[in-house]
Amino acid sequence: MKPAAFDYHRPETVQAVVELLESLDDAELLAGNQSLGIVMANRLATPDHLIDLSGVDSLSGITVTDAAVEIGAMTTHRTIERSDRLAEVLPMLPEAAEQIAGPAVRNKGTIGGSIGEADPAGNYPTALAALGGTLHLRSAEGERTVPVEDYFIAYMFTDLRENEIIEAVSIPREAYPVDRTGMAFVELKRAAQTWPTVSAAGAIRVDDPGESEPTIETARIAMANAADIPLRVPDAEAVLEGEPLSAAALDEVADIVTESVTPEGEMHADREYKAEVAGEYAKRSIRTAHERAIDAADD
Ligand SMILES: Cc1cc2nc3c(=O)[nH]c(=O)nc-3n(C[C@H](O)[C@H](O)[C@H](O)COP(=O)(O)OP(=O)(O)OC[C@H]3O[C@@H](n4cnc5c(N)ncnc54)[C@H](O)[C@@H]3O)c2cc1C
Known part of the structure; x- marks a missing residue:
């Protein structure tokens, strides 16, 4: 199928973009066209106007x-x-x-x-x-x-x-000094170029990476494809903060994340599986972020 007909606009400033958005009925912004093109080709979106942002140089960088x-x-x-x-x-x-x-x-x-x-x-x-x-x-x-x-x-x-x-x-940047912080974004995917089954974003800031068991000052954990929105899990973060990392804390993080997520089932991964995997991937993201926080002192 081809997209329904639309009028094409290519403004060169953000001001021109917002004026078009204000004056046109049923307008859609167009960025890289990697998602919108598919949606429009299937006529799941049929905007009357497309406002292409590729001419607005100030939006890149x-x-x-x-x-x-x-x-x-x-x-x-x-x-x-x-x-x-x-x-x-x-x-x-x-x-x-x-x-x-x-x-x-x-x-x-x-x-x-x-x-x-x-x-x-x-x-x-x-x-x-x-x-x-x-x-x-x-x-x-x-x-x-x-x-x-x-x-x-x-x-x-x-x-x-x-x-x-x-x-x-x-x-x-204040929360993430480069010499004491580690971060990791880990995904479970069935194939390289598909969307993930589940992903975890973890960040750890320690007090002194030179210590054998530094205290975690700040922990951040968020999950993708594990709820209907990107899901931060503060209860799991709280388990980590104020203590050195331990295997017991990592297991607790996994349990809390598994309990907190509300994923939709998919053809290859039902809800229970995704919840279990979410816990495991949260744990992996934190373990890797922690290793990187300790290594950060040597860089
Ligand atoms: C095969 C495939 C696999 C993919 N896998 C992943 C993945 O694993 N992880 C992932 O994160 N993404 C994935 N994507 C999505 C990819 O990241 C898309 O590039 C992205 O989601 C859309 O970006 P775009 O610039 O192409 O936006 P477009 O397709 O041009 O626009 C997407 C939507 O955003 C709106 N929009 C665009 N720019 C703005 C703006 N500045 N302000 C307000 N609204 C705006 C548009 O109006 C439209 O509704 C995948 C896409 C494909 C095709």
Whole structure:
């Protein structure tokens, strides 16, 4: 099937984008077209207008300051995957990017498109929920910021208003000093280029990586494809914080995550299996993040 007819617009500034969103009825934003194209080809979406964001240069790029990392909505998965600066300061994001689909999707797909799509299996929504990211949204009325954790409301339903664009995402760096922090994004997949059965994002900050058993100061755990939204699991984080890592704590993390998730069953993975695997992958993400936090002191 082919998409239904639509009018095509290619503005060159964010201001022009939001003015189009304000003035047009039934308009859809187009980013890398890796998801929207499939939906439109199947006529599950038949917008009257497509607003292509590829002409808006200001929406692409990664800015790292001492305080925060900001990533423009049109930054591709490939750019994030290959960013040396991100690998240094927030390595969870390149690790999440490199596991998305295959190179063709990663070359064109964007972080804004992934957040706009709002699939609970998506890599960035979960990584950003773990890292405490904030979304910068703009409409003709002005700008507002929304924490990632408040943005995802229900299955593929978000706080984004019809006349708004996601302009950028930012992540504060204060909680993640590079010499004491480890991060990991781990996935269970049936095949390399498919969506994950379940994924886990884990981050650990320790007090002194030179110690044989450093205390965990901060732990963050979020799960993908394990609920109808990206799911952070604060109860599991609380088990880890204030103590050195132990096998018993890791087992408790796995149990809490398994109890907390509410996954949908799939053809190859029923709910019980996904819940069990979610616990195991949360544990793996934390174990790896902890190893990396200790190694961070040597880098
Ligand atoms: C085979 C395959 C496997 C995949 N596997 C994974 C995976 O494992 N993990 C994963 O995370 N993703 C996966 N994806 C999805 C991939 O990441 C897509 O690139 C992404 O979800 C959509 O990005 P896009 O830039 O192509 O957006 P588009 O397809 O252009 O748009 C998607 C939606 O977002 C909206 N949108 C786009 N930009 C904005 C914006 N700036 N503000 C507001 N709304 C916006 C659009 O209106 C549309 O509704 C997979 C895709 C494919 C085809």
